[in-house]
Amino acid sequence: MSHKQVFDTLGRAGFVARGVVYLVIGWIALMIALEHRAVEADRTGALELIAGKTMGFAVLWFLVVGFAGMTLWRATLALRPELPGKKGVGSRLASAGKAVLYAVAAYTTARFTVTGHASGSTNQQSTDFTTDLMRHSGGRWLVGAAGLGLVIGGVFMIKRGLERRFAKELRTGSPSGATRRRVLILGTVGNVARGVIAVGAGGFLVDAAIKFDPSKARGVDGTLRALATAPLGTVILIAMAFGLAAFGAYSFCEARWRRL
Structure with a gap:
């Protein structure tokens, strides 16, 4: 496998990992809207929900690999100005910032997978x-x-x-x-x-x-719960749940069709 293929695979794995997390957060938001569940509608809540499912341990490790892959992909975009469409300083800084965020996500997910302790909502x-x-x-x-x-x-x-x-x-x-x-x-x-x-x-x-x-x-969870207290809050929260799930599904589409 060439370096380009490895690079692409890492990026696409990251998009899949992101999609899984957003789908789960969307599901949690829907549960809050319909059942008033206490699970946090954020990445921490998503990890806890995944951990309790069959094959959850394997999915968590896939997320670690995916987030780490996304970190490396974003860092490469930030450090290689010769890449098409990534020569602007603003674009490279944005990639660097996202690399840091995904590095944190990879670390906290790995720590949760190994220790069972989340970093907090x-x-x-x-x-x-x-x-x-x-x-x-x-x-x-x-x-x-x-x-x-x-x-x-x-x-x-x-x-x-x-x-x-x-x-x-x-x-x-x-x-x-x-x-x-x-x-x-x-x-x-x-x-x-x-x-x-x-x-x-x-x-x-x-x-x-x-x-x-x-x-x-x-945070994300508190913002969603605040929306739920607004007039027509349940309807708004259901719409947000489907919106977050839609972004999760779109992340899968990026994994398949995004230019890398």
Whole structure:
């Protein structure tokens, strides 16, 4: 197998791993909407749910390998400016940032698989992050800036989904016809759902900074539960559940048809 084939395989394994996690988070969100389950609707909750299923141990190790593969793929994109379409500084910095996020995901998933201990829900992580920052001079402003950054990133994801900018990352002509239309729908719905969650989580961080109250910070799970308390909250949460599942399904499509 050539270096290019190894490189592609690592990237595609990462997209499959991401798809599995988003499908499970979508399922948890749906359970919360319909049954008010207490499982966290985030990566920690997804890992715990997977661990309790038949072949869960094998799936967890696949996720570790997939996230590690995605880390290496993203890091390569950041370090090799000669790759097509990846010469811009902004694109390379984005790849570097994603490499760090996937490295954390690989590490925490591996630790959970080996020890059975999760690193905490995204709600707890957000609260701890906010508390630590606010202990320092200017930390309040940093929390607000982080929240504003999440809001801007979420708006970008929503815009990217609605304008279908993600389609340029798929191989030309693959998929085609009706299949391509379905893939584009999955990508649109999935990106919009992720954007809404990012905007919500960013808004909570900004609120925490304004009120100087770290307990106001929320992660993915807390943001989804907050949506559930809004008017027509159950309907909104069900829609978000399907949106997250759609992004999971779109991740599988990327694993097959994305240009690498």
